[in-house]
Amino acid sequence: MQPVLSVRGVGKTYGSGHRALESVDLDIHRGEIFALLGPNGAGKTTLISIICGIVNPSSGTILVDGHDAIRDAREARSRIGLVPQELSMDMFSTVWATVTFSRGLFGKSPDRAYCEQVLRDLSLFDKKDTPVRMLSGGMKRRVLIAKALAHEPQILFLDEPTAGVDVSLRRDMWRLIGSLRERGTTIILTTHYIEEAEEMADRVGVIDKGQLLLVEQKDALMKKLGKREMHVTLAEPLDAIPAELADWQLTLEDEGHGLLYRFDAQAERTGIPSLLRRMSDLGIGFTDLDTSKSSLEDIFVDLVERR
Numbered sequence: 001m002q003p004v005l006s007v008r009g010v011g012k013t014y015g016s017g018h019r020a021l022e023s024v025d026l027d028i029h030r031g032e033i034f035a036l037l038g039p040n041g042a043g044k045t046t047l048i049s050i051i052c053g054i055v056n057p058s059s060g061t062i063l064v065d066g067h068d069a070i071r072d073a074r075e076a077r078s079r080i081g082l083v084p085q086e087l088s089m090d091m092f093s094t095v096w097a098t099v100t101f102s103r104g105l106f107g108k109s110p111d112r113a114y115c116e117q118v119l120r121d122l123s124l125f126d127k128k129d130t131p132v133r134m135l136s137g138g139m140k141r142r143v144l145i146a147k148a149l150a151h152e153p154q155i156l157f158l159d160e161p162t163a164g165v166d167v168s169l170r171r172d173m174w175r176l177i178g179s180l181r182e183r184g185t186t187i188i189l190t191t192h193y194i195e196e197a198e199e200m201a202d203r204v205g206v207i208d209k210g211q212l213l214l215v216e217q218k219d220a221l222m223k224k225l226g227k228r229e230m231h232v233t234l235a236e237p238l239d240a241i242p243a244e245l246a247d248w249q250l251t252l253e254d255e256g257h258g259l260l261y262r263f264d265a266q267a268e269r270t271g272i273p274s275l276l277r278r279m280s281d282l283g284i285g286f287t288d289l290d291t292s293k294s295s296l297e298d299i300f301v302d303l304v305e306r307r
Contacts (some may be wrong), residue, residue: 002066003027003028003029003030004028004029004030004031004064004065004154004155004186005026005027005028005051005062005063005064005065005155005186005188006026006027006028006061006062006063007024007025007026007027007047007051007060007061007062008025008060008061008062009023009024009025009059009060009061010023010024010025010047010050010057010059010060010061010062011023011024011057011058011059011060012043012046012050012055012057012058012210013058019210020043020046020210021043021046021047021050021057021210022209022210022211023059023060024043024047024060024207024212026205026212026215028155028186028188029186030154030184030186031181031184031185031186032186032187032202032203033177033181033186033187033188033189033200033201034186034187034189034201034202034203034204034205035189035190035191035197035200035201035203035204035205035218036048036188036189036190036204036205036207037191037194037197037204037205037206037207038190038206038207038208039208042207042208042209042210043207043208043209043210043211044159044190044207045085045159045190046210047207048082048157048159048188048190050062051064051069051080051157052077052080052082052157053069053073053076053077057070062076063076064076064077064079064080064155065079065154065155067079077106078106078107078151078153079153079154079155080153080154080155080157081149081150081151081153081155081157082148082156082157082159083144083145083148083156083157083158083159083161084144084159085159085160087137087140087141087144088144089132089140089143089144089147090132091131091132091133092131092132092133093131093132094128094129094130094131094132095124095127095128095129095130095132095135095143095146096115096119096128096129098132098143098146098147099115099118099119099143099146099147099150100115100150102147102148102150102151103115103150103151105151106150106151107151108150108151108152114152115150118146118149118150119146121172121176121179122142122145122146122172122173122176123142123172124139124142124143124146127139138168138169141161141169142172142173145161145173149180153185154184154185154186155185155186155187155188156177156180156185156186156187156188157188157189158177158187158188158189158190158191159189159190160190160191161173161189161191170196174196174200177200178200189201197218198218201218202217202218203215203216203217203218204216204218204221221299222299227263227264227298228262228263228264228270228291228292229260229261229262229263229291229292230260230261230262230263230272230289230290230291231253231258231259231260231289231290231291231292232258232259232260232261232286232288232289233254233257233258233286233287233288233289233290234256234257234258234259234284234285234286234287235284235285235286235287236284236285237255237256237257238252238256238259238284239256241259242282242284244278244282245275245278245279245282247271248261248271248275249261249262261275
């Protein structure tokens with residue numbers, strides 16, 4: 001099946017010589033939620049800005065639902081909704097005027113029922129006649145989302161959508177994203193709240209210093225790169241880890257009251273049974289065992305630090 005968004009060899013070098021993007025290749029499938037993760041300055045916003053026609057690429061091609069984003073920019077852009085990090089609206093217009101104007105800007109005929117539903121979904125309908133400047137920061141963020149959805153885009157970009165917003169908006173927005181995805185909208189987001197990506201995304205891309213390090217199904221990534229940890233609560237504290245336990249590369253924690261063992265859950269042998277037997281042979285007792293798996297954040301931090 002043809003991807004709804006295809007990026008090939010897209011790079012960006014500014015006049016100063018700074019290379020913000022290094023030949024990015026990326027395909028986004030129709031109807032998926034794709035999370036693009038990376039530290040500040042990694043190139044996330046630059047890539048989104050190029051796809052949305054805000055920044056010109058230095059190289060490469062972009063197809064949006066089959067339309068060339070450079071040669072057929074208007075058709076390509078009409079299929080995209082963008083919620084930027086910065087608040088960029090006419091602060092003296094009402095909420096209703098802002099949303100309906102954005103719809104008309106992309107050549108869509110008026111549809112009062114659709115615009116009303118978008119505002120209701122974002123808990124904005126009772127503010128529809130209020131000037132944007134009189135709204136709280138969280139409400140202004142909701143208006144940005146409504147504005148991006150006004151022309152019924154096939155692809156919705158969310159650039160750090162929940163940074164600095166209240167818990168209520170975050171909950172409302174993810175509920176809306178779930179409903180949009182059910183309707184077939186493709187959603188691409190960047191976020192610092194990695195737990196949101198872990199919960200919502202189908203696939204994850206990690207970008208750093210302008211290079212796309214990997215693109216992977218979220219579940220497959222966590223299986224392939226995720227590690228598990230076993231925390232052992234000791235019956236008696238240890239001053240140091242005995243030399244006889246060196247093979248397991250343990251870490252002493254909690255002021256000697258616990259041991260941490262990291263292992264690969266996918267390996268044929270985890271080393272746990274032999275570790276517990278050796279501890280028993282040495283007379284090291286324990287009162288509790290607890291295992292946990294790496295989160296997407298652990299994997300992300302590890303990838304970037306290794307780079």
